[in-house]
Amino acid sequence: xxxxxxxxxxxxxxxxxxxxxxxxxxxxxxxxxxxxxxxxxxxxxxxxxxxxxxxxxxxxxxxxxxxxxxxxxxxxxxxxxxxxxxxxxxxxxxxxxxxxxxxxxxxxxxxxxxxxxxxxxxxxxxxxxxxxxxxxxxxxxxxxxxxxxxxxxxxxxxxxxxxxxxxxxxxxxxxxxxxxxxxxxxxxxxxxxxxxxxxxxxxxxxxxxxxxxxxxxxxxxxxxxxxxxxxxxxxxxxxxxxxxxxxxxxxxxxxxxx
Amino acid sequence: xxxxxxxxxxxxxxxxxxxxxxxxxxxxxxxxxxxxxxxxxxxxxxxxxxxxxxxxxxxxxxxxxxxxxxxxxxxxxxxxxxxxxxxxxxxxxxxxxxxxxxxxxxxxxxxxxxxxxxxxxxxxxxxxxxxxxxxxxxxxxxxxxxxxxxxxxxxxxxxxxxxxxxxxx
Numbered sequence: 202x203x204x205x206x207x208x209x210x211x212x213x214x215x216x217x218x219x220x221x222x223x224x225x226x227x228x229x230x231x232x233x234x235x236x237x238x239x240x241x242x243x244x245x246x247x248x249x250x251x252x253x254x255x256x257x258x259x260x261x262x263x264x265x266x267x268x269x270x271x272x273x274x275x276x277x278x279x280x281x282x283x284x285x286x287x288x289x290x291x292x293x294x295x296x297x298x299x300x301x302x303x304x305x306x307x308x309x310x311x312x313x314x315x316x317x318x319x320x321x322x323x324x325x326x327x328x329x330x331x332x333x334x335x336x337x338x339x340x341x342x343x344x345x346x347x348x349x350x351x352x353x354x355x356x357x358x359x360x361x362x363x364x365x366x367x368x369x370x371x372x373x374x375x376x377x378x379x380x381x382x383x384x385x386x387x388x389x390x391x392x393x394x395x396x397x398x399x400x401x402x403x404x405x406x407x408x409x410x411x412x413x414x415x416x417x418x419x420x421x422x423x424x425x426x427x428x429x430x431x432x433x434x435x436x437x438x439x440x441x442x443x444x445x446x447x448x449x450x451x452x453x454x455x456x457x458x459x
Numbered sequence: 460x461x462x463x464x465x466x467x468x469x470x471x472x473x474x475x476x477x478x479x480x481x482x483x484x485x486x487x488x489x490x491x492x493x494x495x496x497x498x499x500x501x502x503x504x505x506x507x508x509x510x511x512x513x514x515x516x517x518x519x520x521x522x523x524x525x526x527x528x529x530x531x532x533x534x535x536x537x538x539x540x541x542x543x544x545x546x547x548x549x550x551x552x553x554x555x556x557x558x559x560x561x562x563x564x565x566x567x568x569x570x571x572x573x574x575x576x577x578x579x580x581x582x583x584x585x586x587x588x589x590x591x592x593x594x595x596x597x598x599x600x601x602x603x604x605x606x607x608x609x610x611x612x613x614x615x616x617x618x619x620x621x622x623x624x625x626x627x628x
Contacts, residue, residue: 229518243601243602243604243612244602246602246604246605246606246612247602247603247604249604250604250605250607250608251604252518253516253518253519253520253608254516254517254518254608255518256518257514257516257517257518257519258517258518260517260518261517261547328548329547331548332546332547332548332550333517333547335547335548335549335550336514336516336517336547336550336551337517338550339550339628340516340517343603343604343626346603347603347604
């Protein structure tokens, strides 16, 4: 399969749009894995609905990326016909769901970044990204509230739920650094007013996370070594397995349509 | 206004009217005009009609069906070369839902969204939502997410009935 992104000269806007799209789709797919397995019906619906939001955001972004690429590929081609090294999602998105505590904590840590990120991106000089962001921001605000309330409920819950939330925090924390990364391609877009500088969102993110963790009686981890790689195509072993499931049908039955 | 411009305006209105009869496949008491999903119609340079619709949520699975139904309604109304365009901006808000739509929603058993979208802060006070059956505002949230992306699940503590609430967005 030809790859579009391994080439170092991929235009910054295309690369950035693909990074966002990949993160949304991988996260949406992970959430969809809860369908039929959530601890209660209400949460089953909630996780499936959030998955739909992420997948919907990914579709808008892939459709835009396909236009930017200009090679006649569709959103489906971009989602289903690329192998792991071509994916540019954050590593935190591809990690297995773990238990319900880890799933909602990931949702919270990510939404605490995405909500202010979409809010800022809605001011982009790129009209398409701005439109996608304005829509996604409203959805992210719901995700943030839903996941944040669960982090508090479980952290400040029973000894068992507290233990699980603590373990989840330990597991996920080193994957939060990637959200704030910006390489040369990002810098070019930041300078052109097309995307926000993620570093400027660190304060808002830390405030939100700190507030919720405090209420959840969980200690906010200090500065730590951070994982990195997903945005450069260096992934954990988990992404390949996810793609094998997600891409199976269109790869086994090329051209299959509903 | 030239005769031609007058014809074009009439055509545009007919397109809006025809498209406005399409109902939401998930909430069949609401038309897409009631919902504010139907945004605009225009006559293209080739003389065809083009209708803009906007999704309630990015991942709303009903959009494709709505787009197909709009195209069908336009064709059934005899409108030339109908086309449907999906627009994302400005982002849809429940503020666009019509009064009549809100009433029909309530009668259908779904609590309508607040008249003006407010952004309840994280863990802030909950908005008062009246039970669509008994009218009591003694209701509580069961889940922020309901049977579709645009609804939350609530329960009335007065009549004990669970009900859907159309989320404010």
